Amino acid sequence: MKKIEIKISGKPITARAGETIVQALWSAEMAESVQTGCAGGVCGACTVTVRYADGKPGGTELACMKPVEEGMEVFPCPVESDKAVEPVANADALTLQSVFPTVNRCTKCGSCTTACPMSIPVMDSVMRMQQGNFNEVAEDFTTCIHCGLCRFVCEDKVKPHNMGLWIRRSLGKNQDELKITIEDSNQVEKEWQYLLIDEKQERFQRAKKFRESGSL
Amino acid sequence: MEWAKESLEKVERSRETRLHQPAPLPNEKESENILKNFHPDYLGKERTVGVGPNAGDQKFPLELADLLEADSPLPASHSTEPDIETDVLIIGGGGAGAAAALSLEGLGLKTHLATKLRLGDSNTVMAEGGIQAALAENDTPRKHFADALVGGHGENKTDLLRILCESGPEVIQWLSKLGCLFDRNSDGTFRLRGGGGTSVPRVLACRDYTGLEIMRVLKDAVRLSSTNILEEHAAVELFDDGNSTVTGAVLYDRKKGSLVNVSARAVILATGGSGQLRLQDFPTSNHVGATGDGLVLAYRQGCRLKFLDSYQYHPSGACYPEALAGQLVTEAIRSVGAQVVNAEGVHFINEMAYRDVLAGAIIKETREGRGVTTPNGKMGVWLDTPMIDMQKGEGTLAKQFPGLIHRFERYRIDPVKTPILIYPTLHYQNGGVSVDAQCRTEVNGLWACGEVTGGLHGKNRLMGNSLLDILVFGRRAAQSAKDHLPERGPLTLTNLNQFRKNQLKPKYSPVFFPEASKMKLELGALESEVKITESPSSEQTGSFEPPDPFAR
Numbered sequence: 199m200k201k202i203e204i205k206i207s208g209k210p211i212t213a214r215a216g217e218t219i220v221q222a223l224w225s226a227e228m229a230e231s232v233q234t235g236c237a238g239g240v241c242g243a244c245t246v247t248v249r250y251a252d253g254k255p256g257g258t259e260l261a262c263m264k265p266v267e268e269g270m271e272v273f274p275c276p277v278e279s280d281k282a283v284e285p286v287a288n289a290d291a292l293t294l295q296s297v298f299p300t301v302n303r304c305t306k307c308g309s310c311t312t313a314c315p316m317s318i319p320v321m322d323s324v325m326r327m328q329q330g331n332f333n334e335v336a337e338d339f340t341t342c343i344h345c346g347l348c349r350f351v352c353e354d355k356v357k358p359h360n361m362g363l364w365i366r367r368s369l370g371k372n373q374d375e376l377k378i379t380i381e382d383s384n385q386v387e388k389e390w391q392y393l394l395i396d397e398k399q400e401r402f403q404r405a406k407k408f409r410e411s412g413s414l
Numbered sequence: 415m416e417w418a419k420e421s422l423e424k425v426e427r428s429r430e431t432r433l434h435q436p437a438p439l440p441n442e443k444e445s446e447n448i449l450k451n452f453h454p455d456y457l458g459k460e461r462t463v464g465v466g467p468n469a470g471d472q473k474f475p476l477e478l479a480d481l482l483e484a485d486s487p488l489p490a491s492h493s494t495e496p497d498i499e500t501d502v503l504i505i506g507g508g509g510a511g512a513a514a515a516l517s518l519e520g521l522g523l524k525t526h527l528a529t530k531l532r533l534g535d536s537n538t539v540m541a542e543g544g545i546q547a548a549l550a551e552n553d554t555p556r557k558h559f560a561d562a563l564v565g566g567h568g569e570n571k572t573d574l575l576r577i578l579c580e581s582g583p584e585v586i587q588w589l590s591k592l593g594c595l596f597d598r599n600s601d602g603t604f605r606l607r608g609g610g611g612t613s614v615p616r617v618l619a620c621r622d623y624t625g626l627e628i629m630r631v632l633k634d635a636v637r638l639s640s641t642n643i644l645e646e647h648a649a650v651e652l653f654d655d656g657n658s659t660v661t662g663a664v665l666y667d668r669k670k671g672s673l674v675n676v677s678a679r680a681v682i683l684a685t686g687g688s689g690q691l692r693l694q695d696f697p698t699s700n701h702v703g704a705t706g707d708g709l710v711l712a713y714r715q716g717c718r719l720k721f722l723d724s725y726q727y728h729p730s731g732a733c734y735p736e737a738l739a740g741q742l743v744t745e746a747i748r749s750v751g752a753q754v755v756n757a758e759g760v761h762f763i764n765e766m767a768y769r770d771v772l773a774g775a776i777i778k779e780t781r782e783g784r785g786v787t788t789p790n791g792k793m794g795v796w797l798d799t800p801m802i803d804m805q806k807g808e809g810t811l812a813k814q815f816p817g818l819i820h821r822f823e824r825y826r827i828d829p830v831k832t833p834i835l836i837y838p839t840l841h842y843q844n845g846g847v848s849v850d851a852q853c854r855t856e857v858n859g860l861w862a863c864g865e866v867t868g869g870l871h872g873k874n875r876l877m878g879n880s881l882l883d884i885l886v887f888g889r890r891a892a893q894s895a896k897d898h899l900p901e902r903g904p905l906t907l908t909n910l911n912q913f914r915k916n917q918l919k920p921k922y923s924p925v926f927f928p929e930a931s932k933m934k935l936e937l938g939a940l941e942s943e944v945k946i947t948e949s950p951s952s953e954q955t956g957s958f959e960p961p962d963p964f965a966r
């Protein structure tokens with residue numbers, strides 16, 4: 199396998215082409231230099247910034263998902279989580295502004311969208327937040343892993359992902375109660391008695407039959 | 415994927431035929447043969463252990479047996495002075511721990527939640543496919559029960575399983591109230607999908623990010639609660655009162671590099687699974703913290719472990735590109751129509767077979783030379799993802815599985831057009847700490863919930879039953895701890911010292927981190943250092959500001 203050189207906070211290490219930054223750090227006994235959680239791209243722990251030798255524009259990445267490249271320089275960039283904000287049923291743009299007053303400070307610089315490792319159109323979504331298009335915002339933030347990079351890069355202290363989650367949870371509060379059907383309790387008890395017979399083999403056979411018939 | 419061109423052509427050519435004549439489900443005899451000869455659980459890579467409550471009885475995978483017999487990393491001189499006094503200490507910040515914390519809210523109890531990584535960095539956040547609940551018109555908790563019992567080879571603890579199935583709808587209601595948004599049909603009802611072994615569509619999802627959706631909502635709610643959150647605090651050992659009641663835990667604060675003694679009236683163990691032990695060198699789908707720590711801690715207190723000879727190897731772990739090796743490709747992909755196909759383009763088994771059988775069948779296929787070999791020498795079979803749009807309409811895959819697309823995109827693989835290569839990955843710890851229907855372990859003062867426990871799923875868990883498990887039993891553990899809260903007891907290391915007398919291995923456990931990461935907690939060294947430099951070490955403990963990446 200091809201060997202390549204990368205740097206972590208200035209320290210050179212050798213990596214194998216095709217592996218991720220995290221895999222390279224593990225082999226180099228430098229696992230502690232970048233925090234990890236899932237190593238699968240969904241927890242947002244392993245945020246880093248990278249620079250490339252060939253002058254290609256660098257940027258923010260998830261170290262557990264980003265394959266190493268020759269001459270790449272990696273800098274850990276852990277993002278602290280921000281204070282949580284209680285969601286509110288029937289929220290609208292005004293409610294959002296009252297709990298996240300910085301929502302209107304967005305200067306449309308686009309940095310958040312560039313920074314997002316999940317390709318979420320963050321800036322556009324901040325516009326939708328200002329307009330109160332919450333269903334669309336909820337859809338935008340479906341895949342948000344809360345890495346916090348969008349907040350980290352925002353010079354105007356807009357907190358896109360905190361607002362995204364707040365909007366999703368607030369919409370969640372508007373959901374109708376589940377209709378849970380009340381069943382005939384006699385029938386229910388009979389079925390349980392049938393399925394819960396003590397003898398293990400018989401119980402297994404009954405469960406198999408029940409799967410097919412669906413009732414007694 | 416030039417290197418696989420020939421095989422891919424065969425897969426494309428056979429698609430039309432396979433679509434109309436899919437392979438049948440294996441019958442009982444065939445399933446049994448596959449399991450016996452090819453499933454990693456059945457290959458004899460296990461042994462009994464010589465110490466503790468399971469000494470000489472059931473078998474454990476070799477890697478785990480070593481850990482159960484190993485010594486504690488805690489220095490013998492460790493002081494038992496409490497640093498924190500709390501009512502309930504929850505260990506583990508995944509779904510089970512978070513559900514327990516939320517259920518203790520408003521009861522007037524002081525609660526601490528300690529977790530090794532950050533809150534939510536867990537197996538829970540990684541769950542993709544969904545969560546089961548008997549919500550369909552034609553479904554009942556009894557059908558759910560029957561499916562899970564058959565799936566678990568009849569070995570499930572039936573009292574636990576009944577509770578699980580009966581609590582499904584209520585848990586979905588609870589999650590919805592907290593603000594979880596599950597996918598819905600155009601008429602507003604929940605979209606329910608089938609999964610391997612379900613007789614009725616029963617799986618709710620949020621795209622292929624179901625665990626992410628649940629975990630980020632729970633995490634937010636826990637942050638808003640009165641729970642005291644101790645992030646990057648790994649539980650190293652449990653305290654007992656000298657009379658076999660658990661009374662607290664020793665935590666290792668990873669940021670400060672120091673040990674913290676917690677005195678608690680109840681301890682709830684929610685440390686999850688052990689996929690990172692990478693049994694038999696399998697890759698794993700699990701998060702970095704899944705190293706079976708809870709099993710080791712409970713075992714030293716005298717808790718018996720159950721069914722740990724049984725692990726779930728998920729049939730569809732990615733096996734190419736290598737950077738993604740072991741990462742999960744959700745079963746839901748199979749339930750919406752992607753077939754499992756060998757190098758010759760043959761649909762060698764129906765993909766809705768039980769997970770253990772399907773995993774065995776894939777291993778068989780590759781062993782017998784009908785697999786695809788990657789440029790790195792790994793073997794796998796195809797998961798024919800382009801079939802999904804063929805059957806369910808263009809755009810279905812991208813819409814329902816954005817996570818899959820997103821992950822492969824980087825490697826210029828588009829699952830909409832090209833099948834992906836899969837091989838079984840170590841996924842789920844079927845067994846664990848034995849608990850009763852109240853989540854009480856066999857030792858007073860200690861409760862357990864979630865993947866760390868064993869019995870509920872028998873010898874094979876169905877998709878979507880684990881997310882339900884952790885929420886149902888996380889909440890139950892909290893309720894039971896509250897109802898049976900012992901008085902505060904003294905902190906002693908009596909059980910540990912007793913265990914140490916018989917200790918067999920010069921190794922240390924828990925291991926806390928995957929071996930491959932080479933991360934370690936050096937507690938022995940730490941203890942002596944702490945004594946010398948006791949006073950001014952607080953500088954490093956201040957707030958944790960992200961450093962300017964370009965400053966150096």
Ligand SMILES: Cc1cc2nc3c(=O)[nH]c(=O)nc-3n(C[C@H](O)[C@H](O)[C@H](O)COP(=O)(O)OP(=O)(O)OC[C@H]3O[C@@H](n4cnc5c(N)ncnc54)[C@H](O)[C@@H]3O)c2cc1C
Nearest residue numbers: 506508510530537538543544649686703864865878880881
């Ligand atoms: C990739 C993947 C996909 C999955 N998909 C599904 C699915 O679709 N449906 C389904 O039902 N199930 C699924 N599962 C299984 C399910 O997600 C897990 O079984 C479940 O979430 C476990 O929850 P838990 O709270 O018990 O453990 P976890 O969520 O793993 O949480 C345990 C926590 O304890 C911490 N911890 C560990 N050791 C210590 C220690 N010594 N001290 C302090 N803290 C510690 C861990 O770091 C972690 O934060 C999937 C699992 C994986 C890995």
Ligand code: SF4
Nearest residue numbers: 304305307308310352
């Ligand atoms: S980074 Fe901040 S200011 Fe720039 S577009 Fe995003 S939210 Fe607006």
Ligand code: SF4
Nearest residue numbers: 314342345346348359
């Ligand atoms: S929206 Fe923000 S927090 Fe969410 S994934 Fe993108 S950058 Fe990370």
Ligand code: FES
Nearest residue numbers: 235236237242262
């Ligand atoms: S470690 Fe979780 S996203 Fe990288």
